[in-house]
Every structure is written in C-alpha cells, then in structure tokens.
Amino acid sequence: MRISRRSFVATGLAAAALVPRRAFAQMSDNEKALYEAAKREGELTWYSSHYTSETSERIGRAFTAKYSGVKVNVVRTTAQVAFQRLSQDIQSGVANCDILGTTDIAHCVSLKQRGLLLSYEPKDAEFIAPVFRNVDKDGQFHTTSSTFVSLLYNTAKVKPGDAPKSWKALLDPKWSNQISVGHPGFSGFVGNWVVQMKKLYGWSYFETLAKLNPQIGRSIIDTVTTLSSGERLVAAGPGALAYLQAARGNPVGVIVPEEGAVLMTSPSAIMKNSRRPNASKLFIEFLYGKEAAEIAKEEFGSPMRMDVEPRPGVLRLTDMKLIQPSVDEIIKGIPEVTEQWRDTFGI
C-alpha cells in the first residue's frame, strides 16, 4: 500500500474541506462561536491516558476533520506519567497542556483544589447517561470516557471452562507464572483496580498474587498484548480493548467476574492557564458528541451517550455488574497502594 505523502495530504485536505461546509451549517450558534475562536487559536495539546495512542490519534483526527483548522497534539502516556509531566509544566510555569484526560480522578481533584482548572459545562451533557454525569458539581472536570476492567484470558490456550470466574479465582495456584497485570505507579486504571481489590479482600490479595509471579507491565494495555502473544494466559485488563483485539483475530476473551467488573470512569479537564481555551472547550464538547461516541462504539467500547448503541455482542456498561471505589477512596488509596505494591512486588 503505497500512498505518496502528497496524495495523502491532498485527500485529507479534500476530505476535511468537504465536511465543515456541510457541518458548519448544522452547528449550533454556540458551536459556531467556539469554532471561530478555536480557528484563531489553531491547535490544542491533549494529555491523554484513557485511550490508546491509536484511538487518541483517531479522535484527534476526527476532531480536526470536523473542525478544520484546529489541530490536536496528542500526548499519550499512562496516567501517572501524564500527571508527572503536567506537574513539571506547572512547576516551570509553562502552559503546554490544554486538556488533561486521566484515569486517576485524584489528579483532577488535586488540580481543582489548587484552582488550576477551568469550569465549563458541555451542552451535550444531556445526552449522557445520568450515572456518568456530575462527577464534579462545579463542572471543572467531566467523565469523558468509561470502561471496565475485568478478567481476560487467552482463548487459544485456555478453555472457557478453565478460565477464572471471579477475582478470587485468579489467585488459583494453577495460574502461577501465567498472570499479567499492570503497575499502579504508572497506570491509573491499575491504581483503581488495586484499590478496589484491596477494598474487597484486603492487601493479602496482593501478597498471594505476588507469590504467583505475575508479569508486571507499566500500562494495563500491555496485558492485552501479553495475552495475544501467548506470553501469559490470564490477566486483569481493559475489557473494551480485549473485544477490539478479538475482533481483529487475536486470541483474547473477556469474563465479567462474579464480584463485578471494576468500572473506570475517566475524567477530562481544561487547564485554567490554557493558551487555547476556546479550542479546549470545543474539544470537550466533541468528546460528548456523537462522533466521539461513534468512535467508542467502533472500538468495542460502551458509548456514554444514550442515543448510540454499542456493537452487537458488547454489553452496555449500565447493564453489567460493576463495582467502583469512591472518589475519596481513590484519592487516598492510589498513593497508598502504590507504596504497598512497591514493597510487596519489589518494583
């Protein structure tokens, strides 16, 4: 497949040129105003950690396709790394980041407490399922994506009957040297999951897990690729991504544990010192919009908009058995469990 750069750019431009003219006519007044201002700003920088880099770039491209002239600079890292970079930015007084999308709600809480966030209510919030709304009463951060962490297994090497049915069953000795997990010091998802497991079973859960010698990656995404390659057989990983990989032919399967899948609601926030506030607001609107929901659907996720159906075979989150630690438990818990993790697992 040889696409010359020129032809690619030309096609892209042509495509981009087509859409806005039609879409522009359909934009609400509020949208138009934001768009005009955003065009003058020209771009925005998005620290994204709740999507893979592929998906993040996809969303960025879709945004630019709809709102031509506004580029999205995607910086995709795990949540803790994103927050670390943001902290360096803040300490240096440099406004690099316009939008922070993180899997650790504690980040947003901390930023809000320090008065570093911009309030903004996206207009399409009315289309979002109520359970995901109003995560912050002052509208300084919003849940923009939600997914779940559940048990995953390699369908080529493990029969569905043998796969673990619950979080507790994961600790069966037969899974020794066969488990893959992420690291709470890097990944917000893993941080949430660890806090939840500790809430259910206490820290002894992880002491037992350590004895089974799991492979510890940095990101939770790593668990899916580890299973796909056959390097490990079972994991605690992101369900939606597993569905996506399975559709591509990779041998990954999803099991919703008996205790419940761990719900991950990931907030996004606009930085108060953003140099591109209008583009940022437009982007938040976009994240609540139909195009973003369609992308979520295509990636085997569960869209938060009530007027977009997930793919056949994919459960709506609201239809699943879910468990989730409270915001306060997350804020206090993640730093705590990270230290405990380092002591237990040595890394």
Next chain:
Amino acid sequence: MDSTVAIPSSSATGSRDLRPKRSFDSMVILWIMLALLLMFLVINPLCRLIIDSFRQVGGTDFTLANYVAAFSRARHIQAVINTLWMASFASLIAVAMAVPLAWAVSRTDMPGRDWAHASVIAAFIIPTFLGAIGWMLLAGPNAGWLNRIFVAVFGTATGPLNIFSFSGLCFVIGIYAFPLIYVFTRSALDLISTEMEEAAAVHGAGTLRTMLKVTLPLALPAILGGFILVFLEATALYGTPALIAIPARFNVATTQLATFFEHPLRVEVAAAFSMPMIGVTILLLWVQRLMLSNRSYVSVSGKGGDRRLVRLGPWKWLLAAYALLISLVTVLLPLLVLLHCAFAKAWGQGASISNLTLENFHHIFFEQLTVRQSMWNTFSYAAVTATACCTLGFGIAYIVQRRLLPLTPVLSFLTLSPVIIPGIVLAICFYSAYAGAPFYLYGSSAIIMVAFVTRFLPIAFVTVGSGIRSINPELEEAVRILGGNRLMVLRRVVAPLLKKTILGAWILTFVLATRELSTAVFLSGPETRVISVLTLDLSEQGRYEILAAMGVVLLVVTTVVVLAGMRVLGRDFMLRQP
C-alpha cells in the same frame, strides 16, 4: 627577473603594520567567552544539582532530608546494590565476548575475520534499547521465538530462556556493550609485536599458553580500562532496565531515580540519590586513567613491529563458530525478529505470508503524527548536536593543543568533565538548572540539544584533539612566517587536513545522539520527544509492531550514515580508540 633584490619592494612591506602587538589582548576575550560557555554547559548544572540535593523539597531551606529520603528505604539501597551487581555481570559478559574475538581478529588466521569485524560495527550501530526489544521478542518465557522453537523441537513444556530476569538484563546490556571492549583490546593487541609471541614459542609455549601468559597480559590494562568504561555505562542505562527490569520485578538505580520524578515531583531527592553515582564514576575513571597511563606495558614493544598471524590449525573453526555465535546473538537474531515484527500484523502469530503487512510503516509515517514528529526531532537534534560538538570541540581542541591561552589544562578538564556525570543524572542537572527560573527552557528543544552537546562534547573534543596532535605544528608556522594570520592557518591548512577527522567525529556524535535515551527522558516535553523516548513510552502499550517499525527506520538511517562515513573515511573510523 631581479637578481640582486635586497630591499623588498614597498608593496610588500609598506602596507604592513610593523608595530609590535601585545599578545594577550584579543585572547583574553576569547578565554572569557569559552570559560563562560563551559560554565553554562558544565559547572552550573553540576552545582545546581549539588545545591538542590541539600534544598528542601518545594522550598529553599538547607536540609539533609533529601539524603535521608533517598537512602533510608531498604528498597532504594537495594536498587543501588542491584545496579552494582548488574553492571559487574554485564561487563564480565562483555569482556568474555570481546577479548577472544579481538584476539582472534587481531592475531590469528581465523577465517572470516572481516565478517567478525563488520559484525562488531553492526552491534555498535544497534542501540541497546532496540536490542532489548529484539531479545524480548526472542526470549520472552512463553512467547519468545527461541523458546517456542525449543519447545517445538524438544517437546518440553516451556523453553529455557527468560529475558525478564536479572541474568536476562545483564545479558542484553553485556552483548551491546562488548564493542567498546573489543575496540580497546584490539588497539592494544595491534601494537604488540609478534616477536613477543615468537620468543614464547622458542621457549616451548604452545598457542594457548602464549596467549594467556604473554599476549593477554600485555593487553590487560587496556582491557581493564574498557571494563571500567562499560561498567560505568551500564550503571547509567535507563531504557533497557525500564523495559526488562520492571517486568522482572527488579529495581536499579536509574529506574529508582525515575520514580522520584513521578508525582509528587521530588527533584531534590533525585539529586541526593545521584550523588553516589557521580562519586563512583569519578573514582572508577580515576582508576582507569591510572591504569592506562602506565603505558610502559605496551610501549615496550614500540610501534607495532612485524606482525605475523598465529596459525590455529583446526582450532580456527571453533573460533570462527564462536565469532558466528556472537554475530548471531548481537545482530542477526534480534535484527531478524525486529524485521519480522515490523512487517507483521501481530508478531505473536508467527512468520507466515498472511501475517505480512506494510501497515506498521504506513502508520508511523502517516497516521500517528507523534511518531513522525519524533523522527524529525531525533535526526534534527542529532545533526545540530553533532555540528555544535564538532565546532566547539575543534575550537577548544585547537586552543588546547597549540596552547593559545593560559591555563589550557583547566579548559581541557572542563571540557572533559561531563564524562563523570551519568546521562540520566546529567538530565536531572539540566532540569535543575535550566527547566525553571530564570531560563524556563522546560520542554523546549533547546534544553535537550544543550544537554546533548554537553554530553557528547568530550567525544568530539578528544577525537578532533588527536587529529590536531597528528598535524606537525611546523605546517602551521610555515603559513604564519609566509604572511598568513591565524585564520588563514585554520582555513588553508588545519581544516583541510582535518576534514576526515572532523567528519568522523561528526558521524560518531550523530549516531550516538540519535539513540540517546537516558539524557532525553526527563527533558522531553510533548513536542520534543525523540524516537528513543517515544519507543519507551509506546512500549508500555505493548505495540511491538509499531516499535519495531520505528526501530527499523532508526537503524536504516544510522546504517546509511555510517556506511557513507566508511566510504569516505575508511573502514575503521568509528572504532579507532582516540
């Protein structure tokens, strides 16, 4: 033709300014400029690091709390201990590989010596973190290719290799560090005259005995010197330990340092934690200098002398097999698996036609814009760095070699001193000094390039310096006595004669800068990431196919540059010991 011209025509001297000049005037300004520059590059960052290690986190008071925080947890101390063990074993592996190979290539009639030498160069071109990724694909305990082949052939449950282990980490670091020891050993061995070995033979020693008792001991100081350098490099590596040690649940000093950069940011503790690394580096470099300065070992035999090859008989095939094994392990296998992965849809599915695609390359060039940006960043930063290093290195080396300014040993020392700072610590130094007030260089490309220049200036300085040393000063004096000023000396004589040396230094610096990871990892902002940092970031997501594609691009560019260099400068331009 004038036959008795005694008094020069007025056109020759009339316009000449014959007033005596004070020699120091313009030189003083030059000295001050250079001193300021070196202070900016070297002294200031180091001082800031030391000051920060005593500064309260987020405040300004003097405190020892950082040292307490850095060294009171058993986990942290364990990290340092792990580092020392890891560096020792990795260096031993490197020595075990390099020394026999160097001896075989330098002094015996082993077949395929050229091939062996080429594979050393190839191993040098492959960055350690890329080799680590290759070996992760080869020796992952369950999915690694070698393990799967083993299981298929021998029918066992699992394969014998596990790259995610202490020994795996030492192995990967060792195999990519061995070119350095090879260079040192080979240089020393090349100088030893055959007469030494013939004398041993006359007294009844066989080949093995001669090698062990005569040849190698003469090269021992050089080998030990190389060992120390490799040891220090291993302690300072960040990328490979991040890739392998974390899954292996194994903490080393550099990964521990990185945790201090997590939230909450504790630069001050990181600074305190870095001090022992600097201390160890200074100590070992001093020891190395002592060993290598005792040149009586090798100088006894003089300038090489006649060299005849040792005839190995049937043993040469064993040695050739060993050389082949080395090139398999360092170059062929990882390259093969990386290439496969770069062209695969899903590397775990194995090698089949249905698994081939160009998708990954399309993705990195056209879809994932961060990758394209990082490629541009990498090569442009490297080019700027190489150019700055060569220019600055040439200027300082010329001044030092020709003693144009007073206190040239001080200049020389300052230029070389970044060597004592491990790359990752250098990044922290620069972060302390320039990321925030009053320079605010955080996240800019400037701070990365400045850090790179500081890191690689010593190499350019030493390389160009030895080139200048080889120019007879009389060639320059001849220009001056015939009427040319210093600028003309540089322009008409020194620069043309040094063309090749400077080009060699440029290419070497360029290659090293394209794959520099530990210095870049804390200084990269969102728009200034380089390929090495991006590889590390992306490796979190396990998309090895994309990584492999990026790695292949990096290798292709590097190889092209190196081959071009070899064309112009001869086979060995990068492997000559300065």
Next chain:
Amino acid sequence: MRKLNLKGLTKRYGALAVVDHIDLSLHEGEFVSLLGPSGCGKTTTLRMIAGFIDPSEGTIEMNDHLMSSPAASVPPERRNMAMIFQSYAIWPNMTVFENVAFGLRARRLPNQEVHRRTTEMLSIVKLDQLSARYPNELSGGQQQRVALARAIVIKPEVLLLDEPLSNLDANLREEMRGEIRRLHDEFNMTTVYVTHDQSEAMAISDRIAVMNQGRIDQLDAPVDIYRKPKTRFVAGFIGRTNFIEGRLNGDVVNFSGFNIARSNLGTTSIPDGVSTFSVRPQSMEVLANRPTEANQLDIPGKITTRTFLGETWDYTFDSGSGLCLRVVSSPAITLEMNQPVWLRIDPAQIVRVEDSPAAA
C-alpha cells in the same frame, strides 16, 4: 643600517636561561650560522627572530625597526621573513605550485604576477616539471627545493633555516648545501642558518656564531673559528684538538717538555700564570728519523696508538714526560707501535683558549 640586530636577547623557562644575553648583528646579505650542540639555544634564538617566541629580555630589530621585545612583538606573519623548517613543512593538501605561490597570494599580489614569479622560481630550483604534483609524490630532496622556492620567492628580509639538511642522506646533503649557498648568493639574502654539524656550518657560512648553553662563545669567519678558537668549547666542538697547559714566564711560555717564545705563538695576548692552549692534530708532524736541523720544537717520544682510517693515519704521540698528543698524518707515513719518533709542532698554530663566558 644593520639588517638584523639582536641585543641582549634572553629567553628563560622558569629559572633556566635557554638563551642568555645574545648579541648579534647581521648586515645585508650576510650568511650567519648558529652552530652548537642540541640544547645550546640556537633553535630558540631562531624562533625568536621569526617571532614564534617572545623574548624574556632584550630586543630584536630589523632595519632598525623594533620586532621583538618582552612587552610586545610583531607577529610572524608581518615580519616579511621566511623560514625553512626541519621537516620542510610542505603542505600536503596543496600542489607544489600552490605551496610556492602561497606567500605571494598571502600578500595579495595580482594573479599574473603570482603566476610569473612562481614559475620563474620553480625553474630556478629545477622543479618546473613537477609543479602540479603533490608533496607525497616527491623525494626528500625535491621537497627541500619546494621549501626553498617557497621561501625565496617572496623576497624575504631575512631567510631563516632550521637544520634543513639533517633529514637527507650524505650525498644529497652536500648537493643541497651547495644549492642553498648558490641561491643565497644569487638573491643576496640575509640568512640565519641553524645547525649542529660543524662541517656544514663552515662550508656554507660567512660567519659562524658558536653557541654553548645559551651564549655565543665566538662569532667569526669559519677560517678564524677553526684556526683561532677562543674557548675550550669552540676548540673542542669544531674539529678535533689537543689541549695542553702552558705557563707564561716573562716572554716564554713553558709547556710540558718544550718552551716557546710568546711572540711565536698563535695568540699574542697571554695573561700571567697557567693557560690552556689548543693544538690541532693536523698542525703537527711525526718524523720517523731524527730531524737534522736543530729546532727546539722537535720533541722525541714514541707512538702509543695508531689507527688507519684510509684518508689519514691517526697516531697518539707520547713524549714520556707528560705530553700526550693526537696527531693526524698522511696515509703514506706508516709508523709502528712504540716506534721512537719526533714530533714537530708549528708554534703559530698553538692557540690559547679560555673558558666559555660565565652566565651574565
């Protein structure tokens, strides 16, 4: 006007005076050699004249302009001198033509003139066939010619040569020595020539400055240097000699075994007391048969060593009463060991020598 004038020229490195208060004047067109063993300061002096080194004390003047002083100096590129280096210093990245034309181009002469003068000079040194070659294609002698051509073509005020012949083999050395002198004569250039080879210095120079430990022991024409050495060092360094002690007693100097009237000796001013005298081996004759004419300088003795060197016989003569002298004889005169012989000395060739001047 003195062409080149060194006054009290001194160079110190730390406490050591490598060049110690040198006074030297050259007039236009003169050829002076600085001769001495290694470490005597001759090269340092030359480099100070060139301007590569600044003096610690003293001055260098050319055409009565101040060139060098401890406070300030004219840089080499402005002195309009030229220098031939020991290594020739031909630039390997330029052709013969470019090498020779370099100085002319540095003076920004018009292209045509540069071309004309360079071509002329190349034919003078007989290198016109090789003008497009590079130095690595030339022999040692040819490289030397390039260095000479390059230096002379700019018509320098002073030509400086730093041991230019030491890298050549013996035959070539003699030939090039002749070349250098010939070119000097043709262009009448003021020349300072540094060498450690005394036969070279004597063959080529108008005057020789014999240097020892930073000082000039003697500055004279070659003949006078040889025949009338002023110091022990000069006498011993130039050619071979014998040293004998003599005591002045009124008008007669008493030596060991013979006396000579003061007026007959080579040196006229002789202080009271003991002095050292130099007697060259060639200034004496060995006679196998007792001389018939009475001559108080026929001293009896015997041969104690003999060596045949082809061109000469080298004998050691021992008078038996404390006089032991080396004598050089024609190869035709063969004498045996312990043969009784008579030694005839020419008193006019006995010269008084002093110690080298003390540190100033």
